[in-house]
Amino acid sequence: MKKVAKSTSKHSVNRRRFIKGAAAGAAGAAMLVNDQTVTAQTQSGNPDQSADVPSPEGEGVNGNEGFARSPKVDSFIVENPGSDYMVDVFRALDIEYCASNCGSSFDGLQESIVNHGNNQMPEFLTCLHEESSVAMAHGYAKIAGKPMMALFHGTVGLQHATMAIYNAYVDRVPIYMAVGLDYEGPVSAHNATDLGAIVRNFVKWDHQPNSLAEFGRAAMRAYSLATTPPMAPVLLVLDAAQQKAPLETAPSIPRLSLPKFPSADINSVKEIARLLVDADNPRINTGQAARTQEGIDLLVELAELLQLPVNGVSNRLNFPSRHPLQGTGTGTPDLILNLEPGSRIGPTPSTPRSSRPGATLTDSSELTTVTISSAEFLVTSNFNVFGNGAGNADLLIAADVQATLPALIEEVRRLITNDRQRFFSDRGKQIADVHARARRREISEARYGWNAAPVSLARLAAELWPLIKDDDWSFVSPQRFLGNWPSRLWDMKKSHHFIGAHGAGGMGYGAPAAVGAALANRKHGRLSINIQGDGDLNYAPGVLWTAAHHQIPLLTIMANNRAYHAELMFLQKQCAARNRGVDRAHIGTTISDPNIDYAQMAKAYGIYGEGPIEHPNDLVPALRRGLERVRAGEPAVIDVLTQPRG
């Protein structure tokens, strides 16, 4: 079969282009079922279809009259393959992109995407590693608010993807994943009896449909589950035989039913509102509370009603970084409301820094802790994803925060008396004063090491700010290894201003997630900024080529400390504790000798590259040149040698 395919592939291309044209003429995502029927009828009823196909002897390429096709070719040509229906289903789900590293187990589907679907909805994104495919989808979803498709080849492709899937799972980000399964494929090791088992512990749902009709239903269910809080990746296993088999009549495309998001019950809402209004010194900690701009706006409304502090820049931008109520306030809290606190244990309430992730409990018996988290619906076996759960709360509500906030705001509004209003107003002034003082202190701290070479991370963020602040900008990388300087110095107020971090802390996320987020930003004309760790980039740097190939504008600034510096410090601590040579902590933790030339790396992948920039005086001109490229629609890489930590 493979040999036949090879010998006839040229001829088939012409025919497929014809089919593509017919399908394109019947395009329209809303009524794909009817289109499919029309297309199938057109294909089978058109006498000219055979005209482009030459004879096996190589004649008739230019002659269309009296042309006969050999029985062998006739038996090979597949009319209306099942994978065309799959593409129609993906289009009905409004899936814009399919990130993939090609593989023979889904060649049927890939052919349908590029020919039947005209490489639109979804568009095939050429990735050089499956981990990049998933991480791109991860970053994309955090900007676009909807999933991208990631498509893998059998056991090997799916195993390449696993780390990035785990990151997305922990970060509660939807990714629409599919893996090809070809029992007739050339390598038996690429097959498995239960492919989904590879990732079952860290996807929300996986399914292997045994018919195209079931595929349609499963595709809808997968989408619905992925995009309902707690959001998470899902996986469909697509049998190659189903992709390639001809269809007499395509199944109808099932309707997509999306459930209402789970909000807290009204009694719980009333209880939380009462606690918030009665508390003298409450505060809110957030992890992944705001899914969209609406979530940020709702949190601002609640905070301003109560004049309480919100620790709102952590796994997402949940609250504007410069809002007077941003931070942990002052004094000892009597109530902490944790909103989607995530898996990281945050600081105790006395921790002074305002931008750290959500606190959970303290030992104080005076403290009441309330937690709202949809993570309670995402019970995970084996992996200790949410090992701390949503925290040891006095009141634990399993619900989506953003869906709960409107009712909570209404209830709070109803309970506030004039006396409490005055009290809140005074409290708000104190918090605003604390916030302003904290900001002034943090800005002043940025001066330390300002003229040092390599460049300080604070200076990198500070110098970048005036160059981008008048654009519609989007910071598409994690910031913890940057000392959180972007959120400490920049005015982050829109949900696309900061997309948060890896999820599970798995390296190799940064660059591809930034490319995916930049792709989602592209149609909005946004300026995407990635401050990229060098260790992270080297997991799968080929995504730079993907950015170049698909013309995704993104400024990548290397925060190049030539090391896995967090690990270096861990090893240094062990060396010191054992008193056996603190001067050897660099072994296995540094990325030098030879130094990696990221400007050359960028150029090798077809991207503008510059650097290394070591002296701070050279920084701004280099950033300007990079930004010029990005504003013209290109990706660019500026390699900056930086101080190890912020």
Place this chain on the structure above:
Amino acid sequence: MNRMYPFLLALLITVAGLFAGIHGSSQQSSNDLIGDADIGKVLFEEYTCDGCHGSTAENGLGTRLNPPRMRQARFIQYLRNPTNPELMPPYQQPEASDQKLADIYAFLQSLPSASPPVEEIPVLQAILEEVPK
């Protein structure tokens, strides 16, 4: 009030002396080891002190060491027995000898500041001016 003056002066001198011993200046004492700043620079990098304190010992996760705010003896004592060994690992003999730590101390003393005041950094000044008064 006049009778109180000698007492207040003595108290002031005592407090100042204590402060200098604990938090104060990095002045050399007669018992100090003679440190070599050049060797100290190499050791500062070999021991990856810059990982937490920055290459000019002014930024990063660790305490600012430029200029050193302890006397040499206190500095060495602190490195042997830091307050929080989870954050600042202890450096013990013989691996990190007193002489090596004195060399690092000398390097820290020799470091110029790379931290101008905010008023001399227009970018930071502009960000500062965006903070409500």
